[in-house]
Amino acid sequence: MKKKILSALLCTSMVAAALTGCGGSGGSGDSAPAAETPAASTEETPAAEEPAAATEEAPAAEASGESLVYWSMWDAAEPQAQAISQSIEKFTAETGIAVDVQFKGRTGIREGLQPALDAGTNIDLFDEDIDRVNTTWGSYLLDLEELAKANDYESTANAGLMAACREVAGGTLKSIPYQPNVFAYFYNADIFEEAGVTAVPTTWTEFLDTCQKIKDAGYTPITNDNAYISSLFGYHMSRLIGESATEEVVKNGDWDNPAVLKTAQAYEELASKGYFSETIESNQWPAGQNTELAMGTAAMYLNGSWLPNEVKDIAGEDFNWGCFSYPAVEGGVDGTEASNYGAQVFAINAKSTKAEQAFELITYLTKGEADALLSEMSVGIPADSNNAEWPALLSNVKPVMDSLTTRYPWGAGAEANADMTPIIIENFTKLCGGSLDAQGFVDALKTAGN
Amino acid sequence: MFDGAALLHLIGIGKGVTRLKKNKTMIVVFVTPAVVMFSIIFLYPIIRTxxxxxxxxxxxxxxxxxxxxxxxxxxxxxxxTELFRISMWNIFRIWFFGGIIVMGLALLFAAILTSGIRFKNAFRAIIYMPNVVSAVALATMWLQYVFSPKFGLFKSIGKALHWEWLEKFQWLDPSHLFIALLVAYCFGMVGYHMLIFASGIERIGTEYYEAATLDGANRIQQFRYITLPLLKGVTKTNITMWSISSAGFFLWSQLFSMVVSNTQTITPVVYMYQNIFGAGNSMTERNAGIGAAVGVLLSICVVLIFIVCDKIFKDNDIEF
Known part of the structure; x- marks a missing residue:
């Protein structure tokens, strides 16, 4: 009998333990999503490698039904997250609106947001890249046209970026841009000066001339890393035939298109003249940007305007940054007015019951002091047109940003076909390293496409 | 095969088991939670996938x-799709070549550590240490330091020894990145499998070795004719564990090709991830159905490996 009682007790405790293990944390609604975030600590940015970053939340976050719930793409350790946390504290103090901000990181958002929205998780607003928010998660977004009008939001917003937001959302406003960025050649202006380069190259001929001068001065003209090297291919192709045509070539495997060979020949020439880093084939991100560009041995790197921030601890505050748009090529359809530019964007969940409060927070974060603080702490471009002062490290980016009229998507079409991206990267890297010639590059892509 | 009843009988509670069998209600009460949980957590996702x-x-x-x-x-x-075929080839290479390297080294270290050497615990801790260090930190160390073509450890060693081939070897270029990945991954895995082998060796009674010594067998012969045959079961466990971790190879692949995947490091699980969540920074087509198909194919591969392992390593013919 005693054994039966003991068995029953054990059984009860086992079931109770199982149920407790499966249970939630009692209404906070954020324990499950938090568990999805460890993957965030595995990739993309050094900051994402901080173990604490994956799960840490802002001190202001109080999970209650009354709080605005904001899922952030930043990791808590990143300067962007720290600036946003500080501004949210002020926002709450000024408006009395509590905000439950959850720093999920890029991977956390990418993996967890859509399942959470599908499961009806209470999320009022979130942020990510302009293209991903508007295309991948477009059906979950609240139309913001009315709110923007009612709050006169656009009077001090970047018109080009607002237009880009409408364009990617199919003609209506579903997201608000912040942390604008531009993809262009970033260079060490001191090396340019030492090499006698007085003006940034705008044509391919001038670019070749610039490379030669830099090489003659004893520096490596161009470096890059595996993470971004496909953009070299994409930008050159897009200069020749336009971005949409490049995308078609990549998606349909039209490697016989003369622009492919022409692009490859241009890079074969760069490689044969020794304009690339000797270790270009071995540069695993962030080796090229950290140990070559930031250390002052290489002069140019095609990358986003986040680069000066990423390498500022290595390059130092006195690093003299320059920026120019990818040069135009002879007979090409696009010039230096075309590039990838965009922003991170805020969006409001269409099911949110606090859309107005969420928009109030978005307005607060993307304008005035909060926008300036974010720009300063993250060495980023301000979103508010009244914040005319850009961080000193980015002062040379402004003319480039202002000159752009045509927007390319990420990689200028080079990464439009996920099944081909690694194959393009492998062979293009070999082309830049000189271990493959132009025809070999085209042949390799054709073989892989079969 | 694991025989629970035989085990329980051996440890003297066979009669208790018999009594328990009579109490069907109790069995149902105990088994139901497990069956329900198994159905929800395993069966439903399998069927859905x-x-x-x-x-x-x-x-x-x-x-x-x-x-x-x-x-x-x-x-x-x-x-x-060429890229998927490449990913399958990569995972096979990791499983097969990595398996030979890891199992070989793990067995060697286990045999040495259990042979009565001094500082056994210290050596064991050192070899196991990579398992307690974050994979992110380890991969960063390998990528940005050990394999660095500028100031890497291997480059320095090559220079010091005047081995030009090692000094100039480009570990991270597209032709050698897989080798670099394999070296780094195996370095981290040896300790784990070594511990399993070592526990298997320690389980073998000393009397067998004493008898063999009296019969004139040397250390190598003892290893060949006593240790190895009696490690069949443990070897099977190790290969099973290795196969499972290989099939789910993801983290190291991601760490060795940040942001965008690479032909040398992509594995089926990375390919699956790309199809479910998108690839790199660009907006690419997503299809969770393809991701599910990758999962099904991987499962079939793992089951096949288990069947082959079962056929090769029949450990129930030796009892000790």
């Missing part, structure tokens, strides 16, 4: 009403 593999599904959590039936199209696409 297999089902998903025959549909085109944009978002992994899309309602079934949004699924578009595509028959075997996902499987056909997988087999006709």
């Amino acid at each position: 297999v089902l998903m593999s025959f549909f085109k599904i944009e978002g992994v959590t899309d309602a079934m009403s949004k699924w578009e039936f595509s028959g075997l199209a996902n499987y056909i696409k997988l087999f006709s």
Whole structure:
């Protein structure tokens, strides 16, 4: 009998333990999503490698039904997250609106947001890249046209970026841009000066001339890393035939298109003249940007305007940054007015019951002091047109940003076909390293496409 | 095969088991939670995944009403896609060549550590240490330091020894990145499998070795004719564990090709991830159905490996 009682007790405790293990944390609604975030600590940015970053939340976050719930793409350790946390504290103090901000990181958002929205998780607003928010998660977004009008939001917003937001959302406003960025050649202006380069190259001929001068001065003209090297291919192709045509070539495997060979020949020439880093084939991100560009041995790197921030601890505050748009090529359809530019964007969940409060927070974060603080702490471009002062490290980016009229998507079409991206990267890297010639590059892509 | 009743009988509670069998209610009460949990956590996802593999599904959590039936199209696409074939080849290389390296070194270290050497615990801790260090930190160390073509450890060693081939070896270029990945991964895995082998060796009674010594067998002969045959079961466990971790090879692949994947490091699980959540920074087509098909194919591979292992390592013919 005693054994039966003991068995029953054990059984009860086992079931109770199982149920407790499966249970939630009692209404906070954020324990499950938090568990999805460890993957965030595995990739993309050094900051994402901080173990604490994956799960840490802002001190202001109080999970209650009354709080605005904001899922952030930043990791808590990143300067962007720290600036946003500080501004949210002020926002709450000024408006009395509590905000439950959850720093999920890029991977956390990418993996967890859509399942959470599908499961009806209470999320009022979130942020990510302009293209991903508007295309991948477009059906979950609240139309913001009315709110923007009612709050006169656009009077001090970047018109080009607002237009880009409408364009990617199919003609209506579903997201608000912040942390604008531009993809262009970033260079060490001191090396340019030492090499006698007085003006940034705008044509391919001038670019070749610039490379030669830099090489003659004893520096490596161009470096890059595996993470971004496909953009070299994409930008050159897009200069020749336009971005949409490049995308078609990549998606349909039209490697016989003369622009492919022409692009490859241009890079074969760069490689044969020794304009690339000797270790270009071995540069695993962030080796090229950290140990070559930031250390002052290489002069140019095609990358986003986040680069000066990423390498500022290595390059130092006195690093003299320059920026120019990818040069135009002879007979090409696009010039230096075309590039990838965009922003991170805020969006409001269409099911949110606090859309107005969420928009109030978005307005607060993307304008005035909060926008300036974010720009300063993250060495980023301000979103508010009244914040005319850009961080000193980015002062040379402004003319480039202002000159752009045509927007390319990420990689200028080079990464439009996920099944081909690694194959393009492998062979293009070999082309830049000189271990493959132009025809070999085209042949390799054709073989892989079969 | 594991025989629970025989084990219970051996440790003297055979009679208790017999009594328990009579109490069917108690069995049902104990078993039901496990069956329910198994059904929810394992059975349902398995069935759903297999089902998903025959549909085109944009978002992994899309309602079934949004699924578009595509028959075997996902499987056909997988087999006709070069990148997927590359990922399968990579995972085979990791499993096969990595398996030989890791199992070989683990067995060697286990044999040395259990042979009565001094500082056994210290050596064991050192060899096991990579397992307690974050994989992110380890991969960063390998990528940005050990393999660095500028100031890497191997480059320095090559220079010090005047081995020009080592000094100039480009570990991280597209032709050698797989070797670099394999070296780094195996370095981290040896300690784990070594511990399993060592525990298996320590289980073998000393009397067998004493008898063999009296019969004139040397250390190598003892290892060949006593240790190895009695380690069949442990070897099977190790290969099973290795196969499972190889099939799910993801983290190291991601760490060795940040942001975008690479032909040398991509594995089926990375390919699956790309199809479910998108690849790199660009907006690429998503199809969770293809991801599910990759999962089904991997499962079939793992089951096949288990069947082959079972045939090769029949450990129930030796009792000790």
